[in-house]
Amino acid sequence: MFKKLVLVTIIFASSLMAAAEVNIYSHRHYDTDKKLFKMFEEKTGIKVNVVKAKASALIKRMTSEGKNSPADVLITVDAGRLFQAKQKDLLQAVDSEYLTKNIPAIYRDKDKKWFALTKRSRVAVIRKDSTKENELSTYEDLANPKFKGQIVVRGSNNIYNQSLLAAMIEHHDEEYALKWAKGVVANMARTPKGNDRAQVKAVANGIGEIAIANTYYIGKMVHNKDASQRKAVSKMKIFFPKFENGGTHINVSGAGVAAYAPNKVNAIKFIEFLASPEAQKLFAEGNYEYPVLAGVKSSDLVASWGTFEEDNISINSLGENNAKAVKIFDKAGWK
Ligand SMILES: [Fe+2]
Known part of the structure; x- marks a missing residue:
């Protein structure tokens, strides 16, 4: 029983x-x-x-x-x-x-x-031997013609970029965001291809001067099995851009x-x-x-990149402005 x-x-x-x-x-x-x-x-x-x-x-x-x-x-x-x-x-x-x-x-x-x-913050990644940080400031300024032929960034079908543009719309308006996107396209070193790490690698290898990437990819490249990623990232440093009236873009x-x-x-x-x-x-x-x-x-490695002011807009707005951002990228010719 x-x-x-x-x-x-x-x-x-x-x-x-x-x-x-x-x-x-x-x-x-x-x-x-x-x-x-x-x-x-x-x-x-x-x-x-x-x-x-x-x-x-x-x-x-x-x-x-x-x-x-x-x-x-x-x-x-x-x-x-x-x-x-x-x-x-x-x-x-x-x-x-x-x-x-x-x-x-x-x-x-x-x-x-x-x-x-x-x-995660979306930042500029430049070579350690570069003096670009003296010229870099805001996201808005990435459209400045002084960066002609220098920016490498992935395609506009990528949601990280769509959210960055959605934040730009939130800070300004659609008209401004279109002008900005056109300016960045005009400054690209090449037609967008590859993921965030590919942009960092490209700049490490002398293609362009400024890569746009999410911060954690830098950490993942530092601690990577693939020696080519470790080598590329060892040449690089991070710059935290800000919005004119805000902080560093957060997703x-x-x-x-x-x-x-x-x-x-x-x-x-x-x-x-x-x-x-x-x-x-x-x-x-x-x-x-x-x-x-x-x-x-944060981890010691992430902390070593320095501190920054987080942007002040609600993350809700990234979704709310997403459809507008997609249309604007199209109009701007961001591949
Ligand atoms: Fe990712």
């Missing part, structure tokens, strides 16, 4: 455990995340299932899956895509005292549908709970975990991102 009871209890407990899972649709493409998911599993006993793809593909998938979507959490590497998911009613509002209290208002959705987890990686999340409670637990001090520390140390949680320090 006792044996039978134990057996039944074990079967019942394991069926409960089998049900404890959370399904993540993630655009993040970093090794650190694997460690974080494992930490969460060990801490909570909730199994993390991950579908990795580009945010646009994940959004498409969630849309076609509709109410039957197994997705619990959507993670993107950009505020613009989180905004898009929200617009398509793919996310639901989350009441989490921890998230609302600990993530600053400019770094979360005003309707509680997504929360930033890490910050975020963030997460929201899916509208039809089958494991909503686990989903909220998962996002709260990613915003916890221990997870934030790993984002900072392992992926060279800026933690969104106050009191968590």
